[in-house]
Amino acid sequence: PPPPEAVLRPLREAARRPGVRLEIKGPVAALHYRAAPSAGAACLAAAEAARAAVPDLVVQPGKMVVEVKPAAASKGRALARMMRMAPFAGRRPVAIGDDATDEDAMAAAMALGGIGVKVGEGPSRAGFRLADPARLRAWLAAQLAALRAGPPPAPAGD
Missing domain, CATH: 3.30.70.1020 (Trehalose-6-phosphate phosphatase related protein; domain 2)
Incomplete structure (x- = not known):
C-alpha cells in the first residue's frame, strides 16, 4: 500500500x-x-x-x-523476496546502482550468490565498479552477447 x-x-x-x-x-x-x-x-x-x-x-x-x-523496507529485502519467486528462483541476481539508496540491493545480490555493480564514484559495498553509464552500457552489451552465444562447446574427446 x-x-x-x-x-x-x-x-x-x-x-x-x-x-x-x-x-x-x-x-x-x-x-x-x-x-x-x-x-x-x-x-x-x-x-x-x-x-x-x-x-x-x-x-x-x-x-x-x-x-x-x-524502517523495514529496503531494496535488498525486495530483491531477496523476488529471488524466491518462480521466474527468478535459482538464478543469479545482478544489482546495479549509482546511489546510497541502491546499496542494500547490491549487498543482497552478492549475499544471494550474484553480483553488485556500483556505477560512478563514492563509497560502496558492491563487488564491482564501473566508472560511468557508458561503461555500464558496454558491459551490459558484452553480457548480452555472451548469453546469446550460449555456453562454450565441450572439449572434444579422444
Missing part, C-alpha cells in the same frame, strides 16, 4: 516546487529534485516532516533524491 496521507501531505507540498517530482513506489515515497538542486534542503525538511508523522519511518537521502520509507 502507498504511504498514508499524513506522510504524503508534506511531500506533496514540496513537490509543488518547480523541478521537484514526487514518486510513490509501494510503501516508499521519494522526492526527486535533480531538476531543482536548490530545493534539496526543502525536500529534506519535507521528508523529515513526513517521517515524524508516522512511527517506524526512515529518511534515506540519495543523489538529488530523498526517500521516506518504512
